[in-house]
Amino acid sequence: MPDAQEVLSANREFYRAFAERDLEAMHTLWAREAPVACIHPGWNALAGRRPVLESWGSIFLSPEPPTIRCHLPRAYLLGEVAFVICYEVLERGSLTATNTFARERGAWKMVHHQAGPAGALPSEQMPEPPGVVH
Amino acid sequence: MPDAQEVLSANREFYRAFAERDLEAMHTLWAREAPVACIHPGWNALAGRRPVLESWGSIFLSPEPPTIRCHLPRAYLLGEVAFVICYEVLERGSLTATNTFARERGAWKMVHHQAGPAGALPSEQMPEPPGVVH
Numbered sequence: 173m174p175d176a177q178e179v180l181s182a183n184r185e186f187y188r189a190f191a192e193r194d195l196e197a198m199h200t201l202w203a204r205e206a207p208v209a210c211i212h213p214g215w216n217a218l219a220g221r222r223p224v225l226e227s228w229g230s231i232f233l234s235p236e237p238p239t240i241r242c243h244l245p246r247a248y249l250l251g252e253v254a255f256v257i258c259y260e261v262l263e264r265g266s267l268t269a270t271n272t273f274a275r276e277r278g279a280w281k282m283v284h285h286q287a288g289p290a291g292a293l294p295s296e297q298m299p300e301p302p303g304v305v306h
Numbered sequence: 307m308p309d310a311q312e313v314l315s316a317n318r319e320f321y322r323a324f325a326e327r328d329l330e331a332m333h334t335l336w337a338r339e340a341p342v343a344c345i346h347p348g349w350n351a352l353a354g355r356r357p358v359l360e361s362w363g364s365i366f367l368s369p370e371p372p373t374i375r376c377h378l379p380r381a382y383l384l385g386e387v388a389f390v391i392c393y394e395v396l397e398r399g400s401l402t403a404t405n406t407f408a409r410e411r412g413a414w415k416m417v418h419h420q421a422g423p424a425g426a427l428p429s430e431q432m433p434e435p436p437g438v439v440h
Contacts, residue, residue, distance in 0.1 A: 248343060270345065
């Protein structure tokens with residue numbers, strides 16, 4: 173599978189784990205060797221694997237965890253690192269998100285997630301510059 | 307200069323160019339070969355060098371461009387790619403930002419910037435996990 177498809181597949185796995193509150197899959201998905209971070213909307217940055225995974229645990233256990241749908245993911249490849257930009261469609265409004273992955277022992281692992289308020293959702297018709305893969 | 311210091315230096319140059327509205331420096335700082343993107347707070351993602359640099363041009367020309375100070379930058383190294391997480395202190399409130407860099411012909415070049423609303427500003431005393439450099 174070409175790199176872009178592998179990265180987009182890892183991105184889909186992130187949103188599947190989020191939707192199904194699958195904390196074990198989150199533990200598998202996030203990198204173990206590379207330094208990791210996570211910026212939830214309106215939060216300060218969480219640095220390191222333990223605080224990041226604990227944050228997902230507390231989000232999954234919250235009384236009303238958000239339901240979320242990934243829209244228009246686009247992969248930006250930088251060799252052994254890649255980031256995916258996508259929109260997260262929630263019940264109320266949407267977020268713009270970047271998910272960064274690094275190849276670790278052959279598999280694409282998450283090293284960073286940041287989401288923040290988006291504008292109006294863009295459509296499929298947006299032109300893509302060279303090097304951006306969907 | 308070790309990688310982390312080079313990356314933090316490129317991050318400083320980004321905020322210097324921002325503060326001084328130095329569009330030429332922005333053109334030099336952003337990557338020419340790698341795919342680039344930018345997510346300004348509340349905007350949708352801009353994809354590609356031209357839209358990204360045009361956005362900085364229009365921000366610099368706006369009647370009241372924001373004044374901004376970079377607080378607590380921390381570098382996360384991933385080989386030929388690195389990201390810096392920092393806080394952007396504005397006149398009203400602060401943002402959490404990620405600036406991603408890739409090495410291009412020996413120099414660290416910006417490939418992605420995302421900023422969104424932050425919580426209360428953290429202090430210098432936050433513990434750092436292994437592999438995060440300041």
